[in-house]
Amino acid sequence: MGVGRLAGLSVPVRHLVAATLCALAAAAVYPLRQLLEPANVVMLLLLVVAFNAAWLGRGPAVLGTVVSVALFDFLFVPPQLSFAVSDVKYLITFAVMLLVSLLIGQLTVSLRASADEAALRERRSHALYALARSLAGAMLPAQVMEQVAAFVRTEAGAEVHFHLPDEDDGALHPQPAGVPAPGVAETTAAAGIFFTPAEGQAGCVAVAGVGLMLPLHGATRCRGVMVVQPGAAAAPLESLRPLLEAVASLAAIALERLHFVAVAQASQFEAEAERLRNSILASISHDIRTPLTVLFGLADALALSEGRLGSEEREAAHAIRDQAGRLHDMVDKLLDMARLQAGTVRLRKEWQPLDEILGAAIALLGDALRAHPVTLVQAAETPLVAVDAVLLERVFCNLLDNAARCSPAGTPITVDLAREGDMLVVGVRDHGPGFPAGGERAFELFERGRASGVAGVGLGLAICRAVVEAHGGWIRAGNAADGGACVRFALPCGEAPVIEPEAGVEAQA
Structure with missing residues (x-):
């Protein structure tokens, strides 16, 4: 009245x-x-x-x-x-x-x-x-909550606190810090409001002994729950419902804006870091590849020379050649990764049998597999796949080389080929210590998924993932139940062309 x-x-x-x-x-x-x-x-x-x-x-x-x-x-x-x-x-x-x-x-x-x-x-x-204007300048969720609480305290004589989700697991936590621990009824009601889809909610909900609870609906999802508790001289909360709903809407918009600002900043920083890293990779790789090639050639010439060097000098020359070759291999991997991430590599796909590409990779590795016999297990008929043989040979080389370097001498390496649906799945398994924590992070750049005592820069599996995904497949790393690491990747089979026999062969038959 x-x-x-x-x-x-x-x-x-x-x-x-x-x-x-x-x-x-x-x-x-x-x-x-x-x-x-x-x-x-x-x-x-x-x-x-x-x-x-x-x-x-x-x-x-x-x-x-x-x-x-x-x-x-x-x-x-x-x-x-x-x-x-x-x-x-x-x-x-x-x-x-x-x-x-x-x-x-x-x-x-x-x-x-x-x-x-x-x-x-x-x-x-x-x-x-005025509240909307002040919320537009808020830089942190704590500032949003402070301004909203001050507004409701002034206009409605009520107190406000929030239940906001955690960025990692999505669980609700009372905010701001220092708020008394909520009761079971409030926690249950807040979770029910937050996890209920927007179309199934009836707006704010009055909870006995708690007050009004309003969902903070953003444009994409619910950003939390606002709890309004009546003060000593507050008007009935139901009479203030339109005002409180407007405040909750402004708070949701502000919190969502801060979320998207944080996401945009993180994406920008990640893109800038990735661009800088790729530039450094490309620059370093090209700048040191030429002197490495010269160093490897000179060391190889010294190691092959006879009668001019003593035994100690010859051993030193062999060591220089081996280390230069290893460093040259690392630089090649850096170049491959830089080219793959820059998108400058074009796939030259041809229908190929994977067992032949695997054989070429084994022959290329040579002495690296001398102490690790490779066993191939495949079905009677393995379909052809349309792949870039050069890049896929690099995938096999990286996987086999990792398996050999991380396994005890004399242990075998098993390669499985099997068709699963419309995909041809390849598994490379060794008998080493395996990947820590399943090995999903092993495909990140410069991430060493094996024991720290094994030499490497952490690019082999990253190159494998880039090549396999460029072919439309997937790759995963894990540990076998009886020990050892197992890397599996899949390539789409597609519709292989029908190979018709030559006319002369038919006549002879």
């Missing part, structure tokens, strides 16, 4: 003021009773009734109406100074005056209430605009 500007007075005082004003108005007009018609006196008294309704409220206005009618009868209707009525027509005057006074009072009170409500809405709209 809207009341006037004197609503700060207590109820008895407002009623007393209303009656006093009516009495003063009647006393002021009484000396002029011979000059004024009764209708004029009624108009003046109705004016006081309207003032009471506008400035004191509905109750004082009703009391003023009754007092005005009584004073009009007592002071102005013959016989005067008596409540007796000599003419019956004055009864109609009393009834009409009473009804008109009550109607004027009611309309005035309603008008005042509408004006007060409009002023309150305008003030809250300005406050919401």
Whole structure:
């Protein structure tokens, strides 16, 4: 109910003021009773009734109406100074005056209430605009929560805290820090609201003993739950529901903006770091490849020379050649990775049997597999696959070389070929210590998935993944149940062309 500007007075005082004003108005007009018609006196008294309704409220206005009618009868209707009525027509005057006074009072009170409500809405709209402007400049979720809590405390006299999801596991945690631990009812209700799809929610939910709980719906998903607890002098929360829903919407927009800003910054930093790393890889690889080639050639020439070097010098030359060759291999891997990430490698696909590509890789490795016999296990008929034989040979070389270097001497390496659906799956298994924690991180750049005592820069498996994914396949690393590491990759089979026999062969058959 809207009341006037004197609503700060207590109820008895407002009623007393209303009656006093009516009495003063009647006393002021009484000396002029011979000059004024009764209708004029009624108009003046109705004016006081309207003032009471506008400035004191509905109750004082009703009391003023009754007092005005009584004073009009007592002071102005013959016989005067008596409540007796000599003419019956004055009864109609009393009834009409009473009804008109009550109607004027009611309309005035309603008008005042509408004006007060409009002023309150305008003030809250300005406050919401100021809140939205301040939230637009918030840089941290803690600032959002602080500004929202201050707004609700000022506008509604209530206290606010939040349940926000963790970025890692998505579990809800009470915020801000220092909030008393919520009860089981609040925690359960917050989880139910947060994990319920937006189309299945009914907006804010009132929980007994907790208050109102409002979901923070963003454009993509729910960003948390806002809990509003009534303060000592707070208005009923249900009456503040539209305001609180607007505040929750602004908080959700601010939190979602901060989330996307963080994601964009992380993506930008990652892209910049990746670009810088690729530039360094390409620059270093090209700059040191030429001197490495010269160094390897000179060391090889020294190692092959006879009669000019002693045994110690020859051993040193062999060691220089071997280390230069290993470093040359690392540089080749850096170049391959740089080219694959730059997207400059074009696949020259041809229909090939994988067992022949595997044989070529084994022959290329040579002495590296001398202590590790390679066993091939495949079905009777293995389909052809459309692959770039040179790149896939590099995949086999990296996998076999890793398996050989990470396995004890004399242990075999097993290669499996099997068709699974529309994919041809290849598995390379050794009998070494295996990958730590399953080995999924082994495919990252410069990530060494094996024991630290094995030489390498952590690029072999990254190159394997880039090549396999470029062919439309997948690759995974894991450990076998009975020990050892196992790397499996799959390539799409496709529709291999039908090889028709030559005419001469048919005739001979």
